[in-house]
Amino acid sequence: MRISTAQMFNQNVSSLNRSQTQTSKLMDQLSSGKQVNTAGDDPVAAIGIDNLNQQNSLIQQFQKNIDYANKHLSLAESQLGDAESLSMSIRDRMLAAVNGTYTADERQGFADELRSSLAELQAIANSQDESGNYLFAGAKSDTQPFAFDNSGNMVYSGDSGVRTALVAAGIAMPTNIAGDAAFMKAPNAMGDFSVNYSAAQTGEFSVNSTTISDPASYVPGDYSFSFIDNGSGGLDVQVFDSASSLVTTINNFDPTNPISFNGIDVSVDGSPNAGDSFSIAPQDSVSIFDTVQQTIDLFENGDEINTPAGKAQLAQLLNNFDSGVDQIRIGRSQAGTSLSSLDSYSDNHADTKLVNSSALSVLQDLDYASAVTEYQKQQLATNAVSSLFSKVGSVSLFDYL
Structure with missing residues (x-):
């Protein structure tokens, strides 16, 4: 079979181009460490890699949301724990004052201690995060939530809003505890x-x-x-x-x-x-702040606490105070439950990301030993084609005449 000089040149040039293209592809793989750099390298694997990368990006955003919720709920849980501990101290003072042998001055001392503790409890309820946002103001985080009015009653300026963060597909978790639920809406111990x-x-x-x-x-x-x-x-x-x-x-x-x-x-x-x-x-509901303020008023009202009416009123105040403490505990428990759930979602995301990373490694990571061997083989083939082409291309009939 005869081959024209033009055909011979075209075949050799095409062979060299194919060899150089394959060599260039291997060099790209070796430099990137990936066997799939473009969709053309492996269309099926490229689709899988793109899906896995999208999943990992979504997981990364979920983890950021979890970190945000974790930070704010941990702070709220800590502050509610402080409020609970302080409340136990307040209750001890309320019980101590039941002793009818105390003088008016001694009861005034109890009242002064309660007033100081009440201010401390208010400060806890008005706690702020590192950005200056109020923890217990609901959705109105830029508004100081708790303040006493001119009549000595606690006024809540926040709302009942609960901010949420998306921590998994279709799962939104609360990132705060509303102040009215924690401090203002304890069930009335008397009923309605x-x-x-x-x-x-x-x-x-x-x-x-x-x-x-x-x-x-x-x-x-x-x-x-x-x-x-x-x-x-x-x-x-x-x-x-x-x-x-x-x-x-x-x-x-x-x-x-x-x-x-x-x-x-x-x-x-x-x-x-x-x-x-x-x-x-x-x-139907009572505020722990108002309960403490009413107790202070009772202590400061002469010997009223030693009268039948005073004793009955103090018993009611103690029951309402216990209800208020229980409400703080409920808020703290809600924060703790949410924190536990966040840890579970975080662990699940970490496991999913590990599985995705393993799958990505199978799809795109380069086997360097095989790639280097293939690169050396390709180089040898390219050199052989080039050498043969140069020798065949230099043959002329005139050399034999």
């Missing part, structure tokens, strides 16, 4: 109403619970109760509404049975005397 005792009380009694027993027949409003002698050695209870209109009369009062009216049950413990009275007002 607060109780106000009369300073003229002489009987040793207190109200155990005030609940809305029948919402269908419940009539909202403030109510007052008066115990009167029924002339038969017992007591009747008269119930009045806020307009001082008689609502009902409970004959032959029995403390083992609740006072029931207008869908409300009021349970009384102890032995009231004729002429004693008390009132209730709707209140």
